[in-house]
Amino acid sequence: MAQGKSGQAQQETGHRGQTRFRELLAQGGREGALIALIVLCVYLVMALVSHNPSDPGWASIGHELEATNYAGRSGAWLSSLLMTFFGELAWLFPMLAGWCAIVLYRNRGTYPDFHWPLFFLRAGGFVLFISASCGLFGLYSFFGLGPDSGGVLGSEMAMTLVTMLNRPATTLILGAIALFGLTLVTGLSWIAMIDRIGHGAVMLGRAVTWSGRAVTGGLGRMRRKAGEVRQARLDAPKKTEPPIVNRRVDEPSPGLLKRLGQRFRRDRATSGKPEPKRREPVMSEETESEQPSLPLVVDTVDEAPGAPEGEADQQAVTITRFQGQGAGKAQPESEQTKGNGKRRRRGNGRAADKGQSPVPPVSLLDEPGPHKKQGYSADSLQYMSRLLEEKLADFGVAVEVVEVNPGPVITRFEIKPAAGVKVSRISNLAKDLARALAVYSVRVVEVIPGKSVVGIEIPNEEREMVKLSEILSSASYSKSGSALTLALGNDIGGEPVVADLGKMPHLLVAGTTGSGKSVGVNAMILSMLLKATPEEVRMIMIDPKMLELSIYEGIPHLLAPVVTDMKEAANALRWCVAEMERRYQLMSSQGVRNLAGYNRKVRDARERGEPIKDPLWNPQNALDPSEDARPELEPLPYIVVVVDEFADMMMIVGKKVEELIARIAQKARAAGIHLILATQRPSVDVITGLIKANIPTRASFSVQSKVDSRTVLDQGGAEQLLGNGDMLYLPPGSSNPERVHGAFVDDDEVHRIVEAWKQRGEPDYVDDVLSGGDSDSVPGIAAMGGEDSEQDALFDEAVAFVTESGRVSISSVQRKFKIGYNRAANLVEAMESAGVVSAAGQNGSREVLAAPPPRD
Structure with a gap:
């Protein structure tokens, strides 16, 4: 137990x-x-x-x-x-x-x-x-x-x-x-x-009813006092100007656009003075919870040039209308003189007639037509602004249209995204916005310098044609003192856009067929022909299509006839490289940094009566080798090389042209040699990285895809252009392209300018341009040709080695002579051209065709 x-x-x-x-x-x-x-x-x-x-x-x-x-x-x-x-x-x-x-x-x-x-x-x-x-x-x-x-x-x-x-x-x-x-x-x-809320509402109603009965007398007195105040307001005199905000405009109504137009016209008619009054902050008699949406506020530059920004309410949309230059015409005047000495070449051609202007007048071009009504009406802009906000809201993007800038070709809506909205979300909706607004294309400008807004560019219903004479008659072109001034067109506000090729210093132009690329190049050439004399600017034109630039044949600015053979084009570029090196030697001897300083020093010496002798003169190549025969230095002109179809030249000539253009692009600015390269196929095999790295200034007309736009501008946007001269211009030193509506010039205008120049002088062609000139002495040029490999010091030894051994390969030549791969490959190709070895077979092997050289 x-x-x-x-x-x-x-x-x-x-x-x-x-x-x-x-x-x-x-x-x-x-x-x-x-x-x-x-x-x-x-x-x-x-x-x-x-x-x-x-x-x-x-x-x-x-x-x-x-x-x-x-x-x-x-x-x-x-x-x-x-x-x-x-x-x-x-x-x-x-x-x-x-x-x-x-x-x-x-x-x-x-x-x-x-x-x-x-x-x-x-x-x-x-x-x-x-x-x-x-x-x-x-x-x-x-x-x-x-x-x-x-x-x-x-x-x-x-x-x-x-x-x-x-x-x-x-x-x-x-x-x-x-x-x-x-x-x-x-x-x-x-x-x-819900039951508890209902019970609480019933109890609250009973309490309110009981309290109301207790204070009936006090409420009656308050009602009588409120009636007296309301009657006093009604008896007060009414304002002369109707309130800006007096009804809701966002309520659905079949007559919305009509009411907006009537309100816009009524506000304009009630202003008795020609100058608008200072806009006061918008006030409303309604409570803040019932305050209606504000209407579109329309301002014009000519009506309120000094109106400060920000006086309107934040919800008001400001429409700013621009008016282009060209109401009055001003003849352009060149600040540079003709030059007061002989040309370095054979002569100046036929002298101009007495009383004849040094350059043809702008009046030879067609006059710009009357300015039509620009873009959309105020009612349409109001409707499109609200529609733009609604469509973006449907995709979860909250924005507010703060300003509208109508232009001659497009209208820019400046929107302010809500906090936290990424710009990339708006850019990805460009095609959806174009469909919603029933327009051809919509371009999203992600960054507008100086503003914290995003731009939405929409094409106008009726676009204006920008004539070249309108740009050349503007003050900006007339005041430009550079002989290389280019007239590009008008910006989105109708203001002329001109650029200095000397500051670019080279220009790359791209655009598909029908985009206005050739017309734009013609406008650039004419803007220089109407600004500079042959003593100031000389040109080399390369036209593989034999159609676009052949019209300029015979003008005194040309250094050579219009080049249509691509082998001669390579020689012309090779001559430019040699001329660039010669000019650098001249500038180095005179202690100047650029061509403008060189010309200034030469002119000053001539005016003092102490001309400078040519330091590069070689008496062995002269008929009279005495020192008295040494020539004097003369001012040198700028040289502009225009290539209309760069892709065709790259396809025919290839690597040699790429290296020549790269040398000119990276060194020729100070020597006064400038390039204008145009192509309709902006692919990476045409516009290579070596070329694009040395040409920062670019202009892209309409292209087919975003890839082509990125090839030219390093960003998209050119695929959304409208064509017919609409382009994106990337100025030097900037990463934000500027939209420009290119100037139009027809063939009749070009013929008139060309004939005027033919009457003023004959062309003074330089024979060495098409033959390549004395380019053998210039470092790097001889190596660009494939035919110079036989001049290699090892060529004879390589031939002896190959013929004696009975076998050939690039690696064996490279090991035998201890040289680089490229040089060994050039030697083997030279032996193939000379018939020493055969061409490479399918497996890359070659046969030795020549017998070994006899021994002594």
Whole structure:
């Protein structure tokens, strides 16, 4: 018995110990979980409160090594992850942790009963609630946080559902999912809540009724006082000017455009003075909650030239109309004189007649036609502004049209994106906007210098034709003192755009057939012909198509006839390289840095009667080797090389032309030699990296694809141009292209200018241009030709080695003579040209055809 009682006691003691152990374990686990949840909540709050996008994080582009986040580098990484995916709803995570801690604390006296199915149900409800809430925050700008306040999850969900359904249906579905998820998480009964709200409304109504009966007398007195104040307002004299805002313009109505037009005309008619008054801040008698949308505010440059910006309300759209130059014509005058000495070449040609101007007058060109009404009407601009905002809002992009700039060809809408909206999202919607606005194309200008807005360029219904005479008659062209002034066209506001080729110093022009590229090149050439004499500018024209530039045959500016044979084109470029090196030697001997300084020094010496002798004169090549026969230095003209179809020349001549153009492009600026290269096939095998790196100034007309646009401009946009002279001009030293509407000139105008120059002088051709000149003495030119490899010092030794050994390969020649691979390859190709070895077979092997040389 004793043993039985002792065994039972031991069992009871063990059972109590196990029970106590489980209670302590449950208590420790509950308190540990409570502490962990509190720490997690505080940690998340610290990380989110001090979130900084510049800190190193999951989606951060910052380069800071030290994190400014209160929670350290891990907190910066975690806050970046949560903010990127969930936006402002990332705050739900610390709230969830705190709520769980509160529930755990309230149930501290009960035994923990954990149900996994209930846990997964509530976790799924939280996922549904936060996903739907992110979608709603991405669809609407709640609390002024912007459309991106829902993070990547909200933006993608809102955009996908809006594309599949529409905005109201998406709102309804996401709201229902959010309420359902909240019910699963909290167990909240919406029907019971509606009953409580209804009961509270009934009790509140009873209390209001009782209170109203108690204060009936006081309310009556207040009504009488309010009636007296209202009657006094009605008896007051009315204002002479109607209020700017007096009705809602965003309510749907069949006569919207008509009412806007009437309001616009009424506002213009009520102004009794010719000069507009200073606009006061827009005021409304309505409360802020009922304030209507503001109408379009239309300003013109000629009506309010000094109106300060920013006086209108933020919701008003300003339309600024530009007026182009050309109302009055001014004859251009060249600031440079003709020159007062002989030419370095054979002569000046036939002298100009007495009383004849040194350059043909601009009046030979066709007069610009009368300016038509530009672009859209004010009603259409108002409608398109609102339509633009609505269409972008349909795609989840909140913007506001702040200004409209109508031009002769396009109209630019300047929009201000909401906070957090990336410009790339607007750029990706260019085709959708073009479809929504029913226009040919829409170009998005991501950066407008000096403004924090994004430009949306839309073509006008009727575009104006920009005549070359309008640009050449402008003050900007007339005031330009450079002989290399190029007339490009008008900008989007109708102002003339001129450029100095000497500052570019080379120009690359690209555009498909029919884009206006050839007309633009003709306009550039005529702008120089109407500005400079042959003593100032000489030209070399290369025309592989034999159609575009042949019209200029016979003008006195040409150094050689228009080149149509591509072998002669390579010789012309080779002569330019030799001339460039000769000019550098002359400038170095005179201690000047550029051609302008050289010409100035030569003219000053002539005026003093102390002409400078030619330091490069070689008496061995002269008929009279005496020192008295040494020629004098003369001012040198600028040389402009114009290539109409650069791709065709690259296809025929190839690598030699690329290297010649690269040498000219990178060195010839100070020597006064400039290139204008035009092509209709802007591919990477034509516009190589070596050429593009040395020609920073480019102009692109309409191209076929974004790839071609990036090849020319290093960015897209040219594929959205309208053609017929519409181009993007990338000025030197800038990465933002400027949209220019190219000047138009027809063949009759070109013929008139060419005939006028033919009457003033005959061409003075230089024979060495087409033959290549004395280019053998110039370093680097002889190596560009394949026929000079036989002059290699190792050629004879290589032939002896090959014929004696009976086998040939580039690697064997390279090892035998210890030379580079390129030189060994040139030697083998030279032996092939000389008939020593055969051409390479299918496997690359060659046969030795010549017998070994006889030995003495």
